Amino acid sequence: MDERIIDVDGNEIIISVDGIDDMELSGLEIADMIIEEAEELEGDLIITAKYLNVEFGEVYPAEIVIEDGLFKEVIPIITDDDNELDLDYDGILIPGFIDSHIHIESSKLSPSNFAKAVLPYGTTSVVADSHEIANVLGIDGINWMVENGKYAPFDFYYAVPSCVPHSSFENSGALITSSDIEELLKRDEMVALGEMNFPVVLSGDEEVLRKIEVAHKLGKPIDGHAPLLSGEDLKKYISYGITSDHECTSFSEAIEKSRLGMTIMVREGSSSKDMDALLNYDDRLNYLIEEEMAGRAVVETIDDAMAVSPFEILVCDDIDAEDLSKGHLDNVIKKAISLKINPKEAIKMTTFNPAEHYGLNCGAIEAGRIANFSLVDDLRNLNVSKVWVHGELVVDDGEVLFETEAIESKPSIVLDEVKAEDFDAKMEMSWTNSLMDETTNVFAIKAFDKSLITEKSEETLIVRDGVIQPDLKKDVVKIAVVNRYGGNDIMNGFIKGFNLKKGAFGASVAHDSHNILVIGTNSEDMAKVVNIIREHQGGLAVYSSEEDLCEVLELPIAGLMSNRDIDYVADKNRKLMEAANKLGCNLTSPFTTLSFMALISIPHFKIINQGLFDVDNIEFVDLINNL
Template identity: 90%
Template sequence: MDERIIDVDGNEIIISVDGIDDIEIADIIIEDAEELEGDLIITAKYLNVEFGEVYPAEIVIEDGLFKEVIPIITDDDDELDLDYEGILIPGLIDSHIHIESSKLSPSNFAKAVLPYGTTSVVADPHEIANVLGLEGIDWMVEDGKKVPFDFYYAVPSCVPATSFESSGASLTSSDIEELLKRDEMVALGEMMDVPGVIAEDEEALRKIEAAHKLGKPIDGHSPLLSGEDLEKYISYGITTDHECTSFKEAIEKARLGMEIMVREGSSAKNMDALLDYDDRLNYLIEEEMAGRVLAETIDDAMAIPPFGLLVCDGIDAEDLSKGHLDNVIKKAISLKINPKEAIKMATFNPAEHYGLNCGAIEEGRIANFALVDDLRNLNVSKVWVHGELVVDDGEALFETEAIESKPSIVLDEVKAEDFDAKMGMSWINSLMDETTNVFAINAFDNSLITEKSEETLIVRDGVIQPDLKKDVVKIAVVNRYGGNNITNGFIKGFNLKKGAFGASVSHDSHNILVIGTNSEDMAKVVNIIREHQGGLVAYSSEDDICEVLELPIAGLMSNMDIDYVADKNRKMRAAINELGCDLTSPFTTLSFMALITIPHFKISNQGLFDADKLEFIDLIHNF
């Protein structure tokens, strides 16, 4: 057999040439050269996201990294012989998300978002940490390793979030320092203990100091904070905020050095406010008058976002089945943000802020990237993670493993009378209905912010009654960690007409939260959640409605994939609509009624809570 030695870039290749013509030899040379030069070579147009330019290049990938990105100089695009039509963009990065809010495990979350071009997240696992502590965090990390996806984490800074509710675990400053030493932990998670930071609480400052010592950024959580208190909060090196609800609030924080995360999730949707065209225009006019606008025209300046990051924070499976950051970017574009700048907010910018070696198609960075049709429509056809093709024709090329359950609910069976808001013994023998004044939570669609409402309700046989005509229904929080204590209250804004619905998902401690028109259906909802060791339940004895999404993983996540969870979500929402509630994301909105770190009026298993005064208040009040 004849052999021929061929030199390829200084490397000798020995090939058999019996029966092979010169054309075939040339093909062999090319194939072997590609094997020598890198694991993968792609010739395509790509977005240089740092500088906002699109041009063709030969992209060489080796060992999961971009080895070379070689621009192709040409005067005629028609002469280009490209591997793919479309444009390669860096893999998208959601730099602030709580995976648990999707009701999916990390591995199933990754499989759900990869077809939309997301290849990395910075996840704050404080939901599961509040339930299971370090064990829960470790479980999240290990489950994420089963799939081709880059999970980075922010160490939960506030577990429990406050002392005004009961949770399943706690993380000390020593725990947090040890977690921050781990490579996958890239930041200290949102510092929700704003009063503690401002008051210079020793434990809060120890957590901050641990992050500084290890060179990890610190995420903020400071809704409506302003003035001197904001300045003091930021002075401790807190670098981000995702809770801004107005342009004015966001600009004040940005001017003080904060990186503003423009949030667009399932419940909290702040993009319209933060990227409002008129607000941005007035701001730019002020900046131009002060000589601080560098763009040649106002139109050019308006196309550049005033803030740096796009995030989801919390997104449910039903929304996630329709898209992820790709939809957030497209919405930013619809608000007159330059497409390249919008993509940069979910690629290069978060990578730079958190020190991630991804976010750009650039030599030495991790080869996470996607093929899209163009930069406006962002239709994703292929996705690579560490240089490996993981999505083709919009379909993930891998399967997820079965997920083990993580039981976490310690609760006796409840009774209907447990959900009666009672006046006391003096009312029981009353022969006629009386009235009393109560404080009620006033909830709003697509908002975490609530208000305190003053309501006059009827008392019958010593029990305060809801008033459906005034949209005032019952709400309760049940301690799921033992003790069986229950707080009863009233809420408006859900427009519930019959039945009840509830969940073992209620931020941040995730006690069982239930809302209803009557105590019997509320008790049934809680007992179903207890039976399944977690879940979402919609129930009405009047209409024989019972829909359940089981959440056996810490009462927060399903062990099923997105198709199952999204379908259950749709059925659940349809059932709740049948009960009269027409909120965009009723379960998501409900889950934040117990988030007592968000203004203004909330409920925990320990009582009704005034988040402004940081104190419990009585349900019954004389106005």
């Protein structure tokens, strides 16, 4: 077949000219063909470049046609010599990354500012569980997230929060019923039922089971949340149709869940860093050998088999602005590559696999899918130079090509000014020793760096004038939860693991109910921190009267998010970290770790505004051990 290239208004149009020389087509007919081709071309974006076919792990040159925000055609370019190719771009086009389990609120950024922060790193979509703002503001909070996200060229999908309130044991700001969830799940942007806390599922809570039934009726996947769950309890939990888990902290835990059919999300966030454990090379090798010996796997070469992760998806879950300012899923992928996962497989774990799990029409460069993609230098370094969303260029040479709108605050803190004595853990003195110090045994929380899991520790502390004293030599300091939703009730306790030597720090971010959490060496500084947070209608604060030190990040949006961009928030985060370090705290991410000390869906021992809580036994525990 003969072809002719004709220039029409700067566009090269290729038309078939078979038979023209024999006068089989008139000039008018040729003109009609040109017009038809021109009309088809109008509005299309055509790119020639090498691209990653992520489903099959192949890279080859192609002509990629985009129309109305979708990939219209992906036409391979057949050549024997890559050097002869005249392509539009050097490098490789890859699908836009999808963070399929994330809480945007944990970045302290609004959705639109979050999008602006992650797009330069190649992330074009998220599946966000907004149970943080939902526990504060309910459906109004979810709607606010959706509307704010529309100010950025970015695909926000949401998992409907399943646990609002988080529990019946504490005060929070809202209630979302099974009827509410049914209406929410009917919306296009709501693609799943959010993570289900295993204790309430296993208890057979009728309202929770109705929420699960609604998700099944509407054909939406159900996210799991089952740290350390195993054995028959795990099987029972999965039997409700819960399809994923992002809480695995060991290889054996992840494999058990995977064998029972769960999609495993390997988490690498600011505080919870599980990738080293879940993608440990020796564990994977031993597993592969066991699978082959049991006849469940056929291994042709060890290297090829080991290059494929036994788990499906990479996620961040919770990531703060300072970490986000240095990269997003690109860094997570590069870490997976460093653990001997093939780059194509690692990219697939953040593109094709999450899209398939949640039924999203993105995650691959193929006809009919949303045209979200990036240009990278190569598949190992993943240096992103350009990003397209729905076929529109939104990042060029690292520069974001749009601005976000001003953000309206969402105040949510109802609290009177607090006093220093509110943070004294008191007990009755015995009449025999009223003139001297006594001691008492208390239950304290034991926290660990880079982990959300805590332990219960028994500590002997001095009681002076009826007030239980911290012991800095033992690394036992004070912790308190302040009800921010009215009532001014305060629960005091003790914690170790933060190595705090002076002052106090606290936050209005305390998963999931988000009452104010404060940790300190003395009551005066703790009260000051809480009053600073109250004054700003939310925030993170570090204060020390001894050091004449005060740092604050204001979070006026529901006490969870800033109305500023990532540069401001990341800079404030760094200053807060430096301030906490100056007071002796040596944790990798002290505010993130602190925020989980009130999350009673994660083992083993936590504090909420109504008391100390034993997660394993689902019961309150007295501060003082009277046994």
